[in-house]
Amino acid sequence: MDTQSLIAFLAVAETGSFSLAAERLHLTQPAVSKRIAVLEELLGQRLFDRIQRRVTLTDGGQRLLPRARQIITMVDETRRELSDIDGEVGxxxxxxxxxxxxxxxxxxxxxxxxxxxxxxxxxxxxxxxxxxxxxxxxxxxxxxxxxxxxxxxxxxxxxxxxIDRLRYVCGPEHPLLTAPGLDLSMLADFDAVLPGEQTFTRTIVTEHFARQGLKVRIAMSTNYLETLKMMVSIGLGWSVLPETMIDEGMRPLPLVHPPLLRxxxxxxxxxxxxxxxxxxxxxxxxxxxxxxxxxxxxxxxxxxxxx
CATH class of the missing domain: 3.40.190.10 (Periplasmic binding protein-like II)
Structure with missing residues (x-):
């Protein structure tokens, strides 16, 4: 059913006039009359009686009126919901x-x-x-x-x-800071504090060690990097943290290795x-x-x- 014809029907029913309905819809009066005629032909029912200058609803028009309002309301609501896809989002x-x-x-x-x-x-x-x-x-x-x-x-x-660049870090008083010729094997001799076993970040570290035939000595684990940062700063072990988190409470370890990127x-x-x-x-x-x-x-x- 043509919604434009239903809108014209509602306008005529509410104004009681084809000319006033045309003004409301910014259409010509013949255009409104044509839309009503299309709707009447579709339904097989006369919808308005035109006696002299009075326009009144027929019995069929009276029955259609509440349903036409429901249909137009549903169409408007659906249009608003669909407009969320490309317009205002809810x-x-x-x-x-x-x-x-x-x-x-x-x-x-x-x-x-x-x-x-x-x-x-x-x-x-x-x-x-x-x-x-x-x-x-x-x-x-x-x-x-x-x-x-x-x-x-x-x-x-x-x-x-x-992309996070990860750095090996330790506390400012950790013995690794003064170790001569520091390499990854030396880190394997000291406790590490790292994220949990199944985390993506820990996998990066353990696989880095494994490629050199080394294992990490895990002392403590937590998935909160801020907590790891605190643990490192008080000397509980070395760790790996994003470069952006390094501050005066820890020191980057001077290891030579390809970048660890997360x-x-x-x-x-x-x-x-x-x-x-x-x-x-x-x-x-x-x-x-x-x-x-x-x-x-x-x-x-x-x-x-x-x-």
Whole structure:
């Protein structure tokens, strides 16, 4: 059924006049009359009686009136909902991020997103990167912004946005600082404090050691890099941290080795139709990626680990 004919019908019914309906719709009176005629032919019912200058609804017109209003209301609501896809966005966005990314990388983007799209209900969850991966895989999360896996699942679309350069660090009074001819084998003789066993960051470190036939002596583990930073600063062991986290409470170890690079970025399931809110968040992340230059263009950028 032609909605334009229904709109013309409602205008005539509400104004009681073809000429007033034409003015309301910014149409000519013959155009309104034609739309009503099309509707009457379609329904096989006369909808208006025209007696002299009076226009009144027939019995068929009376029956059509509430349904016509319902149809137009439904069409308008549907149009508004669909406009969320490419226009103003609403609805829900289930987004997971790791604590490090959520504290050090994501805040400016989240602020920009919430300012631009105040009607989106953000369900933000702080999870370990590995848990966030699983959430996206099983469909409980729409989007994750985390440390990226060395070998992501083929069902996931994974895009690096930032690259963390990792550095071996220790406390300012650690004996490794004064060790002559420091190399990786010396680190293997001292306690390390690192993220948990199944984390992507720990995998980078242990595989770096394994390629030289060495094992890491793990004393303590935590997935919170801020806690690792504290542990290092008070001398509980050496660790590996993003270069951006190094401050006066620790010292980079003067090791000569290829760069240890950790990609951070977003991922979503290839088989999932993304909401308008998710697409808007990805657009912000893509602008951030472009601003970072050419350092984040692939998923296999750990130092030799994934190649």
């Amino acid at each position: 609805g829900r966005l289930s987004l997971a991020t790791s604590h490090h990314v959520g504290l050090h990388r994501l805040p400016p983007l989240l602020k920009a997103f919430t300012q631009r799209h105040p009607n989106v209900h953000m369900e933000l969850r702080f999870l370990d990167s590995e848990q966030a991966y699983q959430g996206v895989l099983d469909g409980s999360l729409e989007l994750a912004v985390v440390t990226l896996a060395p070998s992501p699942h083929q069902s996931l679309l994974v895009q690096p946005v930032w 990609p951070l970025g977003y991922l979503h399931h290839r088989g999932r139709t993304l909401s308008g809110a998710a697409r808007r968040m990805i657009a912000l992340l893509e602008r951030e990626r472009a601003a970072n230059g050419s350092t984040a263009h692939g998923t296999s950028v750990h130092e030799g680990v994934n190649k």
